[in-house]
Amino acid sequence: MTALLEVDEIAVSFDGFRALDSLTLSLEAGELRCIVGPNGAGKTTLMDVITGKTRPDSGAVRFDGREITRLAEHEIVRLGIGRKFQRPTVFPGHTVFENLELTLHGDKRVLRALFARLSPADREAIERTLSLIGLRDHVDRPAGLLSHGQKQWLEIGMLLMQDPKLLLVDEPVAGMSQGEIEKTSEILASLAGKHTVVVVEHDMDFVRTIAKKVTVLHEGRVLAEGSMSDVQNDPTVVEVYLGA
Numbered sequence: 001m002t003a004l005l006e007v008d009e010i011a012v013s014f015d016g017f018r019a020l021d022s023l024t025l026s027l028e029a030g031e032l033r034c035i036v037g038p039n040g041a042g043k044t045t046l047m048d049v050i051t052g053k054t055r056p057d058s059g060a061v062r063f064d065g066r067e068i069t070r071l072a073e074h075e076i077v078r079l080g081i082g083r084k085f086q087r088p089t090v091f092p093g094h095t096v097f098e099n100l101e102l103t104l105h106g107d108k109r110v111l112r113a114l115f116a117r118l119s120p121a122d123r124e125a126i127e128r129t130l131s132l133i134g135l136r137d138h139v140d141r142p143a144g145l146l147s148h149g150q151k152q153w154l155e156i157g158m159l160l161m162q163d164p165k166l167l168l169v170d171e172p173v174a175g176m177s178q179g180e181i182e183k184t185s186e187i188l189a190s191l192a193g194k195h196t197v198v199v200v201e202h203d204m205d206f207v208r209t210i211a212k213k214v215t216v217l218h219e220g221r222v223l224a225e226g227s228m229s230d231v232q233n234d235p236t237v238v239e240v241y242l243g244a
C-alpha cells in the first residue's frame with residue numbers, strides 16, 4: 001500500500017526552539033492514527049504544518065501523491081484535508097441542518113447556500129452525516145443550544161460534508177462528559193476506512209478505546225510507534241509520558 005500522507009524530515013523552529021525536529025511519519029489511506037505525547041511535544045505544530053498554517057524550515061509533506069509543503073491553507077483544504085480545532089466553530093443561530101447545509105460544497109457562502117434548493121444528492125449527504133454524528137433528533141435545533149459534545153459532533157459533521165480524504169482532529173474529547181467521550185469514539189472509529197483520521201488526544205482511556213496504531217511524539221520527534229500495548233510497554237514512553 002502506498003501512503004496517503006508522508007511527513008518527511010520536517011523541522012520547525014520558533015526563535016531557535018525546535019518544535020519539530022526531523023519528524024518523519026506516514027499514514028496509510030483509511031487508517032485511524034492516534035498521536036500522543038507530553039505538552040509541547042509538537043502535536044499541534046505537526047497539524048499546523050500539514051494544513052499549511054506553519055511553513056517548515058526544511059523537509060517535505062506529501063499528500064495523495066503530490067507535494068503540498070508550500071501550498072496555501074485553502075489549497076490544502078481543497079485537496080481534501082480537513083481540520084477540526086479544539087473549540088467548536090458552529091453557527092449558533094442556525095439549526096443543525098442549516099449548519100451542515102452551509103458547508104455542503106466546501107464554501108460558507110451563507111446566502112447562496114441557504115436559498116439554493118438542495119438537490120436530492122445534497123439532501124442525502126446531509127441525512128447520512130446526521131446519522132453518523134447522531135444528531136438526527138436535533139436537526140431543527142439552533143446549534144447554539146446544543147451541549148458541548150453535540151457541538152463538537154456537529155463540527156465533525158460540517159467537515160465531513162466536504163468529504164475530506166484526511167481529517168485531523170486535535171483533542172476532541174477535552175471537556176466532554178463520559179457519555180460524550182464514548183459517543184465520540186464511536187463516531188471517529190466509524191470514519192476510518194472511508195476517511196483517514198488523525199486524532200491527537202491526552203485522554204489515554206479514549207486513545208485505548210479507538211487506537212489501532214499510536215505514534216508517540218516527544219520533543220518534536222517520533223519516540224515510539226505501534227499498537228497501544230507496544231507503546232504502553234515501551235520503557236522510554238513510560239519514562240517520558242505515561243509514567244507521570
Ligand SMILES: Nc1ncnc2c1ncn2[C@@H]1O[C@H](COP(=O)(O)OP(=O)(O)OP(=O)(O)O)[C@@H](O)[C@H]1O
Pocket residue numbers: 014019037038039040041042043044045046
Ligand atoms: N507560534 C508559535 N510561536 C512560538 N512557539 C510556539 C508556537 N507554536 C508552538 N510553539 C512551541 O512549540 C512547542 C510545541 O508546541 P505544540 O503546540 O505543537 O505542542 P503540543 O504537542 O500540541 O502540546 P499540547 O499537548 O500542550 O497541546 C511548544 O514548546 C510551544 O510553546
Ligand SMILES: [Mg+2]
Pocket residue numbers: 043044045
Ligand atoms: Mg496541542
